[in-house]
Amino acid sequence: MIAVIKQIGFGLKEYMYPLALLKVMKDLREKIFQKLINVEYQSLIGKQYGDILSRATNDLEAFRNAMLLIGIDLITHIFTVLFMVFVLIYRDWKLFLIFLFITPLLALSFNYFGEKRKKYSQKNQESASEYTQFLNQLISGIETIKLFNLDIIKEKFKQINENYFKNQRKNALYDVFYLSSLETVSYIATAGIILYGGYRIIKGEITTGDLFSFLSALLILVNSLQTVQRGAIQLKVITPITERIKYLLHLPTEKEEGLILDKFKEKIEYKNVYLNINNHKILKDINAVIKKGDKIGIVGQTGSGKSSFIKLLIGIYKNYQGEILIDNVELRKYNIKSLRYKIGIVSQDIFIFNDTIKNNLLIANPTATDEQIKEALINAKADFVFNLKDGLNTIIGERGSSLSGGERQRLALARVFLKNPEIIILDEATSALDVQTEDIIVKQIFELFKEKTLIIIAHRLKTINSCDKILVFDKGQIVEEGDINSLLSKKGIFYELYSRKDITSSQA
Ligand SMILES: Nc1ncnc2c1ncn2[C@@H]1O[C@H](COP(=O)(O)OP(=O)(O)OP(=O)(O)O)[C@@H](O)[C@H]1O
Ligand SMILES: [Mg+2]
Structure with missing residues (x-):
């Protein structure tokens, strides 16, 4: 019965969170539409329409993807981390101190890769926008463009596509580096704990069982900590994306108030x-x-x-x-x-x-x-x-x-x-x-x-x-x-x- 209830809960969770996100997306689309039809035209002068289009499509989708990666599990894992820290300190605070030594390393790696991911997330969205702008122009002018020498256009597209690819590759690469740096640091901590714990077993301060139960709890902590940090990195990724969407939502709109012109009289x-x-x-x-x-x-x-x-x-x-x-x-x-x-x-x-x-x-x-x-x-x-x-x-x-x-x-x-x-x-x-x-x-x-x-x-x-x-x-x-x-x-x-x-x- 517990298994059945758990599955129902799992199903609901797996459905409700993406559903909530879809609703947010729908609302955002509505808000952007309202904004665009009431926009103060003057604020659009000099702006690339393809870029606006890209913000309203690519960036919304990127927002949803990042939110899906952050996931609702993040909250459970934050609680798990807090709880396990408490358990570990209670079990053996001396061993826990060794684990604490690696936290500056964890913070450093998070900071470094977080900033990189933020920068390339921004670049990635800009590339996506450049791509949309280009295609937008190409398609609207296709009749005319066909009459010209296409070499310049082909070259330009090649550049845009290459740029897009490079930014995406950088994102993938930094993800891998970041995740493996997290793992490596955790291994260092575990090795330290085994060494120090072994030493204390020899000295007769703790039993082998104590060390194993400590390590098992540590494993749960590290596991949840990684999920939290992965989620946290996505928060960095999402920052430039939300900025780009916010830009749309903050475009100035024409005022509704003002004198009503009933009849043009004079x-x-x-x-x-x-x-x-x-x-x-x-x-x-x-x-x-x-x-x-x-x-x-x-x-x-x-x-x-x-x-x-x-x-x-x-x-x-x-x-x-x-x-x-x-x-x-x-x-x-x-x-x-x-x-x-x-x-x-x-x-x-x-x-x-x-x-x-x-x-x-x-x-x-x-x-x-x-x-x-x-x-x-x-x-x-x-x-x-x-x-x-x-x-x-x-x-x-x-x-x-x-x-x-x-x-x-x-x-x-x-x-x-x-x-x-x-x-x-x-x-x-x-x-x-x-x-x-x-x-x-x-x-x-x-x-x-x-x-x-x-x-x-x-x-x-x-x-x-x-x-x-x-x-x-x-x-x-x-x-x-x-x-x-x-x-x-x-x-x-x-x-x-x-x-x-x-x-x-x-x-x-
Ligand atoms: N949004 C804009 N941004 C910058 N310059 C602009 C903009 N709109 C018009 N101009 C410039 O203002 C000048 C007047 O443009 P306008 O469209 O009023 O000319 P027009 O007399 O209607 O010309 P036409 O007979 O070709 O339609 C032009 O030099 C044009 O380049
Ligand atoms: Mg004119």
Whole structure:
């Protein structure tokens, strides 16, 4: 019966501890997800996404493995060690003193190898991260990469893989050294005890039975001590891993509090706004007023700060100087979600989930009916969807890989139509379309968003032809502003931009 009860206990223990760990992992995954979707974007600038991915996967798994190695038995063994120390002192404190001599050696070996294991555990996780980052980049760029000479890429991978292997080998090696050093030190102690004990038997101070019972108890002590030290080493291993996971959990998140923007009533006002990122001056002394209902065009050479101007408005960058007032309240005072709720944006990089077309559209408006979805698709001239075999339920692959650039743009536009927000921002939203399709869509946009505030960044003059006001960007500054005719007659930068290109063809 005792055997049966023991087995049940054993089974429970063997199941409960890993189960508890799995639950911890599940919670951590949830926490990391929550963190990532609420993260302050600015804190991610310059970070490697593959590294974040690796922390959320490799490091979590390494954490679990180390915890499994530490094991729940550690606690029993700690008690065994304490108890056996007590028993040994009680049996023969003189013999126990010999054992005490080796404790500095044990401590030294633990310290030395502990530090090594900590260092290489960190390096190991960094290698794992490097590997994930590399593959992540490789796969996302595979189409393009194939066109280039692959030697450099192959060499780079070889290095990363070799590095990873070396770090893992070091870890395995230090484990072996550590464990054998523990054993060796224990043998020294045992030999000392046998010698000294034998001497005392000859002198008649103790019996052979005394020595054997002491040695048996010592064996139990050493055995448990080794398990404790093995566990303790794993605590060293786990330190850099938990640090890496903690880094994710401590990323700054966007604040939930703040003024709720119920309705956009009057105007958006940029007042002496400066934006620096990593010491780069991105925007300089920006002053602009966008009134409710305005149709604003934004033009300027590539890299002149147009997208950054827009990103400020959706609360992507918060550390700007100056003020951005929305209905006379500084943007940073608002609950950012309530502000974004009012804005629909088609940005230069369109994000598409590996999911159905329908689900990709519903993220813009989760309550939309199929009818509304169809209407939005028609308005965005995305009627190609209806010709697909599975229609709205077609799965469009990782990042919309099964779509053409123009199809992606039209889906993004359909999202905006579906959301029907108060402020619409189009950042080169039609740049991948042919001229005819673009013209039809632009017309549609002006028609359907007649009452709304519209901000359009475009390179083609025709796209912004009907705007009330155009802001001309150059090197992070607004250098000219006004309606098309006044800007053209000014013969400044705007005129320069368009006189060379499509001024004749597009202005018509
Ligand atoms: N996250 C960032 N970190 C560092 N520099 C950045 C970052 N985002 C933008 N920049 C820099 O800021 C400048 C303006 O970029 P922005 O994307 O606003 O230009 P743009 O006018 O939209 O150009 P394009 O017409 O090519 O889209 C560029 O020189 C760019 O390299
Ligand atoms: Mg841009």
